[in-house]
Amino acid sequence: MYVTVENVSKTYPHHGATFHALNDISLEFERGEFICLLGPSGCGKSTLLNLLAGFERPTLGRVTIDGVVVEAPSPKYVTIFQNYNLLPWRTVQKNVELGLESGNLSKKERQERATRYLDLVGLKAFAKNHPQQLSGGMRQRVAFAGALAVEPEIIFMDEPFGALDALTRMEMQDEFLKLQKQQGTTIVFVTHDIEEAVFLADKVVVMTPNPGKIKRVISVNIGEVRDRTSPDFLAIRDRIFGEFELKQKDRTEYFI
Amino acid sequence: MIRKFLRAAIGISVLIAVWQVAVTTGGFNPQLFPPPQKVLSGIHELIVTDMLWDSIVQSMLRFFSGYLSAVVLGMALGMYFGYFKGAWQFANPVAQILRPISPIAWLPFVVLWFGIGDIPAIVIVFIAAFFPVLLNTVSSVSKIDPTYFKLAKNFGLSRLDTFTKIIFPAAFPYIASGLHIAIGTAWVFIVAGEMVGAQSGLGFLIVDTRNNLRIDLLMSTMLIIGLLGLMLDGMVVYLERLIYKKWGAVSG
Ligand SMILES: Nc1ncnc2c1ncn2[C@@H]1O[C@H](COP(=O)(O)OP(=O)(O)OP(=O)(O)O)[C@@H](O)[C@H]1O
Numbered sequence: 001m002y003v004t005v006e007n008v009s010k011t012y013p014h015h016g017a018t019f020h021a022l023n024d025i026s027l028e029f030e031r032g033e034f035i036c037l038l039g040p041s042g043c044g045k046s047t048l049l050n051l052l053a054g055f056e057r058p059t060l061g062r063v064t065i066d067g068v069v070v071e072a073p074s075p076k077y078v079t080i081f082q083n084y085n086l087l088p089w090r091t092v093q094k095n096v097e098l099g100l101e102s103g104n105l106s107k108k109e110r111q112e113r114a115t116r117y118l119d120l121v122g123l124k125a126f127a128k129n130h131p132q133q134l135s136g137g138m139r140q141r142v143a144f145a146g147a148l149a150v151e152p153e154i155i156f157m158d159e160p161f162g163a164l165d166a167l168t169r170m171e172m173q174d175e176f177l178k179l180q181k182q183q184g185t186t187i188v189f190v191t192h193d194i195e196e197a198v199f200l201a202d203k204v205v206v207m208t209p210n211p212g213k214i215k216r217v218i219s220v221n222i223g224e225v226r227d228r229t230s231p232d233f234l235a236i237r238d239r240i241f242g243e244f245e246l247k248q249k250d251r252t253e254y255f256i
Numbered sequence: 257m258i259r260k261f262l263r264a265a266i267g268i269s270v271l272i273a274v275w276q277v278a279v280t281t282g283g284f285n286p287q288l289f290p291p292p293q294k295v296l297s298g299i300h301e302l303i304v305t306d307m308l309w310d311s312i313v314q315s316m317l318r319f320f321s322g323y324l325s326a327v328v329l330g331m332a333l334g335m336y337f338g339y340f341k342g343a344w345q346f347a348n349p350v351a352q353i354l355r356p357i358s359p360i361a362w363l364p365f366v367v368l369w370f371g372i373g374d375i376p377a378i379v380i381v382f383i384a385a386f387f388p389v390l391l392n393t394v395s396s397v398s399k400i401d402p403t404y405f406k407l408a409k410n411f412g413l414s415r416l417d418t419f420t421k422i423i424f425p426a427a428f429p430y431i432a433s434g435l436h437i438a439i440g441t442a443w444v445f446i447v448a449g450e451m452v453g454a455q456s457g458l459g460f461l462i463v464d465t466r467n468n469l470r471i472d473l474l475m476s477t478m479l480i481i482g483l484l485g486l487m488l489d490g491m492v493v494y495l496e497r498l499i500y501k502k503w504g505a506v507s508g
Pocket residue numbers: 012013019020021039040041042043044045046047048192212
């Protein structure tokens with residue numbers, strides 16, 4: 001397996017007690033797969049992403065990528081954060097170049113590479129603009145171009161479309177999925193939007209809180225071109241919906 | 257804008273009127289309390305005798321030597337301590353003890369160590385500017401969103417690059433407001449610095465006009481000091497605007 005999460009727990013001290021943000025979770029996936037981490041707020045999606053990306057270390061268990069234990073962040077695996085991904089004092093072009101500046105590319109190569117990926121996301125014309133002159137969707141595209149420009153093996157994304165309106169969001173999903181298939185990049189994508197997960201993912205990792213756990217991993221085998229209104233799309237969506245519903249039923253009984 | 261100027265003009269006119277009335281009805285000795293027009297003609301006198309221009313140039317040279325070295329050192333240390341919070345826990349108490357000591361209190365020491373001349377004024381201005389710049393820079397850096405640091409780590413930026421490409425620009429709009437505060441504070445102290453043994457500059461002019469009992473020129477000099485302070489402030493406001501414009505709406 002390309003990526004493995006082996007019996008990982010992450011705890012935080014909380015008012016003298018131990019808080020289990022993640023409790024003994026295991027997960028694995030292959031190169032080129034699109035993985036969605038789905039679940040309600042507080043179920044540990046961001047925590048798991050941070051462990052995978054190397055920003056944090058597990059309390060127990062281990063995470064490996066390509067057979068190597070993850071211990072620190074690396075430009076081989078790029079994370080796109082919801083905000084603050086773009087540096088407001090840099091132009092769009094310079095933002096895309098940021099990830100290339102620590103490598104050994106010449107200035108010219110950096111510029112060419114950045115231009116190529118800006119072109120890919122359709123924003124070549126905005127190279128000289130500053131991020132705050134762009135719409136939210138455009139900024140996410142710049143961030144994506146910046147991540148792709150590093151030519152990483154994996155891109156981690158934490159609710160990248162969370163701040164976008166519903167229509168822009170769907171537009172971005174379409175475009176983004178096309179680019180991912182074309183580039184073959186492995187993606188781990190955090191969302192709490194069920195339809196977004198079904199639309200994008202090869203595998204949806206359904207997570208539940210208190211303590212953070214993986215409830216089920218659902219493969220979305222409905223082909224690469226997805227129609228949000230097709231019966232098989234809706235069937236999977238309903239199945240995932242059921243996973244969360246069931247949880248609610250448990251709770252009701254418990255409280256009654 | 258026009259309204260703002262109008263209000264400023266009215267405020268100043270009222271001051272001058274009250275001043276004039278006080279002089280004419282108060283029966284003060286005009287040698288000790290000159291009327292407004294004497295102060296104006298005093299400015300003219302200072303200009304034609306070349307005293308004013310020389311003084312301003314000397315004062316500005318000393319001022320900027322002190323201020324700019326405080327800015328460079330204060331920002332460099334501030335960024336270091338803002339980033340390495342552990343180190344700041346050692347340095348912060350020291351800064352908190354040194355900061356409330358008026359720059360004036362350092363004067364005797366400075367004179368004993370460095371003698372009189374340019375140095376006292378430069379050191380005083382340095383001390384006056386250093387602490388606001390340092391403390392403001394530390395707090396600016398600690399206000400940077402931690403995501404920026406993650407970004408730097410992710411892209412494998414070296415520590416130097418992290419400082420120059422991420423920390424400095426991210427904190428700069430906030431640091432700039434510290435530079436603004438510091439320039440006003442430091443300007444206040446240039447006069448005191450030049451009153452001990454400097455043979456030129458606006459502070460010297462204050463001492464000199466007093467010794468010659470030219471109270472009109474003394475007041476003219478004070479007025480000039482005030483106007484120059486206002487000008488420095490305006491300059492910084494202008495620079496700040498440029499910076500905010502470049503940094504964009506996010507920080508503005
Ligand atoms: N550094 C930390 N210290 C203490 N508790 C933390 C820390 N980081 C996360 N937690 C807790 O762990 C739990 C899981 O957090 P996490 O951010 O991973 O959730 P999430 O699924 O991403 O939620 P959301 O959808 O709101 O982003 C939360 O209850 C959070 O309060």
